[in-house]
Amino acid sequence: MEKPEILDEALERARSLAKEVGHVIRDEARRMAVQYKGDGSEVTNADVAAERVLRERLQGWYPHAQILGEEFGGEPRAVSGWQWILDPIDGTTSFSIGSPAYGTLIGLLVDGEPALGVIHFPATGESYFARSGGGTWFEDGDRPVRVRVSGVKTLGEAFGSTCGIQKSDIVEPNETAIVRLKPIIARARKFRIVGDCLQHALVARGRVDLAIDATMSPWDNAALIPVLAEAGAALGTLRGSRDFVFGGSLISAASPELLEQVLGVLRGDA
Numbered sequence: 001m002e003k004p005e006i007l008d009e010a011l012e013r014a015r016s017l018a019k020e021v022g023h024v025i026r027d028e029a030r031r032m033a034v035q036y037k038g039d040g041s042e043v044t045n046a047d048v049a050a051e052r053v054l055r056e057r058l059q060g061w062y063p064h065a066q067i068l069g070e071e072f073g074g075e076p077r078a079v080s081g082w083q084w085i086l087d088p089i090d091g092t093t094s095f096s097i098g099s100p101a102y103g104t105l106i107g108l109l110v111d112g113e114p115a116l117g118v119i120h121f122p123a124t125g126e127s128y129f130a131r132s133g134g135g136t137w138f139e140d141g142d143r144p145v146r147v148r149v150s151g152v153k154t155l156g157e158a159f160g161s162t163c164g165i166q167k168s169d170i171v172e173p174n175e176t177a178i179v180r181l182k183p184i185i186a187r188a189r190k191f192r193i194v195g196d197c198l199q200h201a202l203v204a205r206g207r208v209d210l211a212i213d214a215t216m217s218p219w220d221n222a223a224l225i226p227v228l229a230e231a232g233a234a235l236g237t238l239r240g241s242r243d244f245v246f247g248g249s250l251i252s253a254a255s256p257e258l259l260e261q262v263l264g265v266l267r268g269d270a
Contacts, residue, residue, distance in 0.1 A: 025122050068085045085222035101194075101198050103119050103121045104121075119223055159188070160210040161194040162212045187265065200224045211251070213251070214249055
């Protein structure tokens with residue numbers, strides 16, 4: 001891993017860049033144009049314009065680093081050296097209908113290991129950021145404050161969330177469902193649908209205790225992992241992978257005990 005001072009400089013640049021891109025996104029939103037990809041997901045003029053700015057700035061600062069982004073691609077696996085992983089608008093569906101629950105994600109891997117992450121919410125001006133060994137911080141216009149998970153240990157005490165019910169037993173037969181949400185919802189103290197990166201950011205801040213995402217791409221995960229890990233979150237995937245960036249799903253929990261209980265329910269053990 002790089003020296004802390006090198007990562008600190010990269011983190012400051014990423015934080016500033018995320019805010020710059022927030023202005024681009026809000027400007028582009030005034031002339032919203034939505035198209036659909038082959039998988040049916042939305043892409044807007046703002047997604048494309050924002051990723052162009054992200055890539056231009058990062059390539060200027062770090063010409064030898066590789067870049068993987070949702071809109072313009074890149075190497076879809078961990079590589080040696082620096083690899084920036086970008087999602088200009090995480091939650092494009094929310095953005096396209098006028099909901100503020102979308103974020104810009106900037107993550108950095110160093111030799112395949114998550115080194116720093118920035119989650120910025122352009123509609124509210126809030127940011128979460130972290131670098132390896134430096135803690136997780138929340139900023140809403142005032143001086144950043146350090147945040148941590150709640151530490152809740154049991155599902156019965158937990159406020160849980162997911163970003164949607166697709167691929168769950170709510171909409172699919174149990175034998176084909178990827179996620180057994182019904183027993184999670186039944187046992188949790190409270191459960192809500194919270195959009196995309198926002199739910200994991202709220203886990204890091206201690207406002208939500210559990211967040212489940214059944215389908216995640218590396219650009220969805222890369223920025224989240226340092227923010228969650230440095231806040232003390234326990235991380236898992238639906239298939240048991242320890243590669244949280246490229247693992248295809250993500251579960252974040254307020255404690256190892258809560259994560260293990262949730263994984264047991266999802267496996268059908270309890």
